[in-house]
Amino acid sequence: MLSFLSGLPGKEQESARKIGAEVFSTLISSLQDRNNAVVFSDLSSTAPFWVDVNRLLKTPIACVGKVPGDWIADTDMIVNAWDPNSVIGNGCQHDSSFDGYVGRSSLCHDAHALACGMYAEGLLEEK
Numbered sequence: 001m002l003s004f005l006s007g008l009p010g011k012e013q014e015s016a017r018k019i020g021a022e023v024f025s026t027l028i029s030s031l032q033d034r035n036n037a038v039v040f041s042d043l044s045s046t047a048p049f050w051v052d053v054n055r056l057l058k059t060p061i062a063c064v065g066k067v068p069g070d071w072i073a074d075t076d077m078i079v080n081a082w083d084p085n086s087v088i089g090n091g092c093q094h095d096s097s098f099d100g101y102v103g104r105s106s107l108c109h110d111a112h113a114l115a116c117g118m119y120a121e122g123l124l125e126e127k
Helices: 010-033 048-056 098-104 108-120
Strands: 063-065
Touching: 010 048, 098 108
Parallel strands: none
Antiparallel strands: none
């Protein structure tokens, strides 16, 4: 969330973070209502965004730690918003961020780069 909000002035960042927390809490509640376990990964379990989200939830979610971590199971679905200023996966193995970990641990980076190339060559249309 911080990457997306960093371009806003301070007061607007706070408003946007609260809106984001409402959207996330609605989605998380829906997943919890379907008996899906939901957790979050961050550098800190007390990151302001997640404090806001948990305040809105009937059943708060826990921080499992940072990525990579031994908490990741083969059956886990990892959701990431991505950095809008880079290719999915950032620097892959040369990047210690969440984006870099997902990029080097999946085919997301390769598929995104291929789609960008196809779009640039006119082989893929925007819809």
